[in-house]
Amino acid sequence: xxxLPWNDLRILLALARAQSLSGAATLxxxxxxxxxxxxxxxxxGAGVALLIRNRDGTIGLTESGQMLANHADAMERHAIQAxxxxxxxxxxxxxxRLTASPFLLNRxxxxxxSGFTEAHPALHVSLVPDNRNLSLTRREVDLAIRFGEPKxxxxxxxxxxxxxxxxxxxxxxxxxxxxxxxxxxxGYESVARHLPQxxxxxxxxxxxxxxxxxxxxxxxxxxxxxxxxMPVRAVLPDxxxxxxxxxxxxxxxxxxxxxxxxxxxxxxxxxxMPRMEAMVDWLTLTSLFE
Numbered sequence: 001x002x003x004l005p006w007n008d009l010r011i012l013l014a015l016a017r018a019q020s021l022s023g024a025a026t027l028x029x030x031x032x033x034x035x036x037x038x039x040x041x042x043x044x045g046a047g048v049a050l051l052i053r054n055r056d057g058t059i060g061l062t063e064s065g066q067m068l069a070n071h072a073d074a075m076e077r078h079a080i081q082a083x084x085x086x087x088x089x090x091x092x093x094x095x096x097r098l099t100a101s102p103f104l105l106n107r108x109x110x111x112x113x114s115g116f117t118e119a120h121p122a123l124h125v126s127l128v129p130d131n132r133n134l135s136l137t138r139r140e141v142d143l144a145i146r147f148g149e150p151k152x153x154x155x156x157x158x159x160x161x162x163x164x165x166x167x168x169x170x171x172x173x174x175x176x177x178x179x180x181x182x183x184x185x186x187g188y189e190s191v192a193r194h195l196p197q198x199x200x201x202x203x204x205x206x207x208x209x210x211x212x213x214x215x216x217x218x219x220x221x222x223x224x225x226x227x228x229x230m231p232v233r234a235v236l237p238d239x240x241x242x243x244x245x246x247x248x249x250x251x252x253x254x255x256x257x258x259x260x261x262x263x264x265x266x267x268x269x270x271x272x273m274p275r276m277e278a279m280v281d282w283l284t285l286t287s288l289f290e
Contacts, residue, residue, distance in 0.1 A: 008038050008039075008041060008042040008045070009042070009068060009069075009071070009072040009075070010072065010076075011024065011035055011038045011039060011042065012039065012042060012050065012061075012065065012068055012069050012072060013069050013072040013073055013076065014035075015035070015039065015051075015059060015061070015069075016061055016065075016066070016069040017140050018140060019058045019059055019060065020057070020058055020059055021035050021036055021059065023140070026128065039051065046064065046068070048062070048064045049062050049064070049065075050062055050064055050065035050068065051065060052065075091122050092120045092122060092123040092274055092275045092278055093122040093123055093275070094123065094124070094275050095123075095124040095125070095126050095275075096123065096124070096125050096126065096142050096143065096275055096276060096279045097126040097128060097140075097141040097142045097143070098125060098126065098127055098128065098141065098142065098143045098144075098145070098279065099127075099128035099129070099130055099140075099141040099143070099144050099145070100128075100129065100130075100144065100145035100146070101129070101130070101146075101147070101219060101220065101221070102129040102130075102219060102220075102221040103219060103220035103221040103224065103237075103240075104145055104147075104262070105127055105129045105145075106129065106221060107224075107237070107240045108239075108240075108288045108289065109127075109145070109288060110127070112286055112288060113125070116278075116279070116282045120275075120278060123275055123278070125279070128141055142266065142267070142270055142276060142279075143264065143265065143266050143276070143279060143280070143283075144264070144265040144266075145162065145262060145263070145264055145265075145283070146262070146263055146265065147165075147260045147261070147262060147263075148260065148261065148263065149161075149261060149263055150263055150265050155268065156267060156268050156269075157265055157266070157267060157268065158265070158266050158267075158268050158271065159263055159264065159265050160263065160264050160284070161261055161262070161263055161264075162262045162263060162264050162283060162284065162288065162289050163261075163262050163287065163288065163289025163290050164259050164260065164261050164262065164289060164290045165237045165238075165239065165259060165260050165262055165289055165290065166237070166238045166239070166257070166258065166259040166290065167197060167200065167235050167236060167237055167238065167258040167259060167260070168235070168236070168238050168241070168242075168249050168250070168252055168258065169204055169233055169234070169235055169236075169249070169250040169251075169252055170227055170233070170234060170235075170236045170241045170247045170248065170249055170250060171183055171227065171231070171232065171233045171234075171247065171248060171250060172227060172228065172229070172230065172231060172232075172246055172247060172248075173245070173246055173247060173248050174231075174246065175230075175231035178231040180233075180250075181208075181209075181210070182231075183210075183231045183232055183233050184210065184211050184212055184213035184214075184232055184233070185201055185204065185205040185210050185211070185212050185213065185232065185233045185234065186201065186212075186213050186215060186217050186223050186226060186227065186232050186233070186234040187201055187202070187205075187212040187213065187216060187217065188201070188216060188217045188218070189216040189217065189218050191218070192217065192218050192219070196258070196260055197220065197223075197235045197258075197260075200235045200258050201234070201235045204233075204235065204252070210233065213230075213232050215230075215232075217234075220236065220237070223235075223236060224236055224240065224241070227241075227247060228244065228246050228247065233250065235258065239289075239290065262288075262289045264280065264283055264284070266280065
């Protein structure tokens with residue numbers, strides 16, 4: 001067996017976590033072609049099959065592949081411990097992978113991020129806009145911002161509340177020729193109807209005697225952009241929609257408050273890593289949310 005480069009083992013580890021070439025490429029910040037080529041080189045060097053291509057399109061690991069991935073995971077953890085031992089005296093470098101829904105990233109995090117990146121120019125921040133719950137325990141990401149108190153990961157995941165986002169009903173200030181009663185409500189696709197804003201929209205539509213739009217939403221980003229450009233009504237975060245001159249807030253007809261808590265999640269093993277602590281401190285102290 002030839003010597004196995006650490007960079008290729010990192011690719012195998014990313015594949016073990018993402019279970020697809022595209023997912024591994026996203027984690028590593030490269031393209032899927034590069035991942036495929038490097039994995040082929042790793043298999044040739046190992047002299048054994050490392051990958052299993054499943055019928056559903058996912059990619060798994062053989063027993064040998066899983067063994068190598070486990071060793072790579074241990075190597076990564078030792079590297080983290082070594083980095084932590086160096087303390088805060090070194091310039092922050094490396095990469096922090098932060099995931100959140102597209103709306104939270106685009107509207108809350110990114111507009112305030114320049115100060116952090118200017119303070120740490122050698123540190124890369126990989127922003128992963130995704131509505132899926134990317135796994136911290138499989139190290140798909142390092143930090144995750146999510147609505148609602150987390151209930152996953154057990155003792156391996158550390159959580160802290162970042163704040164709260166309040167919601168209200170909004171509509172576009174334009175379209176003066178469309179009466180309010182004729183403006184439909186933006187509802188959600190069946191896979192997203194578990195979201196609180198979907199339930200609030202249902203209740204507001206019922207209370208106002210309104211109908212639903214033929215457009216079905218999957219997330220807040222789509223709902224926000226649609227409300228900016230069409231004569232519809234939608235439940236949106238106050239902090240963002242109130243600052244949009246194209247939108248006006250409607251009188252809520254619900255007795256209950258409409259709000260969602262925002263939480264930060266991280267893997268326990270990243271505690272004490274300078275680059276992670278810097279990012280966590282910034283997210284905590286910047287008051288991105290109420």
